[in-house]
Amino acid sequence: MRAAVVPEPGAEFELVERDVPEPDPDEVRVAVEACGICRSDEFVVEGGYPGVDYPRVPGHEVAGRVDAVGADVDAWEPGERVGAGWHGGHCFTCEPCRRGQFLQCENAEITGLTFDGGYAEYATVPAEALAAIPDGLDAVDAAPLLCAGITTYNALRNSDARAGDLVAVVGVGGLGHLAVQYAHAAGYETVAISRTPEKEPLARDLGADHFVNAAESDPAARLSELGGASVVLTTAPASDAIESVVGWLGIDG
Ligand SMILES: [Zn+2]
Ligand SMILES: [Zn+2]
Known part of the structure; x- marks a missing residue:
């Protein structure tokens, strides 16, 4: 698959060929149809954001379809339309998670920062981080809602x-x-x-x-x-x- 990677902090993007990633048991592989561009993608390019390893594929406004699911995933099925945003998964066991405050998870993942995101043809995402996208919403229109949209809508x-x-x-x-x-x-x-x-x-x-x-x-x-x-x-x-x-x-x- 093609992927746009940041090879190291401060470096230019590189378009590379990579193997299509296999989902872990609790992950979903998303065939990316669109990915929005966010100012926060710059964190990956600049470096300095905690928890980012390189090379890294940015992109946390990901819209696409479920392509494959890990062995332990029963919430999603191949073909379903899904999106992934900044919040890239949570542990379910830390104090905030046990209060239901998943966004405050002490072990939270961030799509496109702590794992590879949507600037690629496929991305593997923790199942709990995905949101369903309705059929009436085009992928290009849906993608920016996963970060810029939810930020302002929730406010x-x-x-x-x-x-x-x-x-x-x-x-x-x-x-x-x-x-x-x-x-x-x-x-x-x-x-x-x-x-x-x-x-x-x-x-x-x-x-x-x-x-x-x-x-x-x-x-x-x-x-x-x-x-x-x-x-x-x-x-x-x-x-x-x-x-x-x-x-x-x-x-x-
Ligand atoms: Zn963003
Ligand atoms: Zn947690």
Whole structure:
């Protein structure tokens, strides 16, 4: 199979031929149909992230079909459509796992970091890390939902915002363009905030009710005019950008 590997920290990608991997007893082999590209793939390229051995195949937005299952896997069958995201499996026995907090597993695996991910024609993934993909969802559309999508979707659905509330999304990039769609679909009055005015047409197409060009106007003043935000979902991981949004929140925001 073909695979795009990072041979060592700081090195360029190499396209190599590899044997198709055999799944361990608790793993599923996924025939990859699409893999999203995430900023966090850069961790593999840069090096320094704990637990990454090289060469490594990145990719943690993996959509495909079950190609083969390990001897102990009964939850999945060949042919089923599945996806794998950042969370690449858990141990079921540590303290967080026994509380059902699998994402906090002390022995958690990370797809494309602690084992080879989706920048290849096949990937073997722990069975418990897979999610089913419905037939109506194209693999290319499904793949980014496995990381960028679930990150923003979970942020909104675990907030206290209700339909009609003002929700601001900071940044209209890989995460933000999905957050705007979720916010719109959830019925929030959706504000897209970006320093790039060229993104306004896209943000509005995706469902933003308002667009604030943060390079030209003060988003805090605009949000306060609109009544204050119930949620500010910031997708730009810069401390000054995050610090600046606190004042944009309304009461109980
Ligand atoms: Zn990611
Ligand atoms: Zn665990």
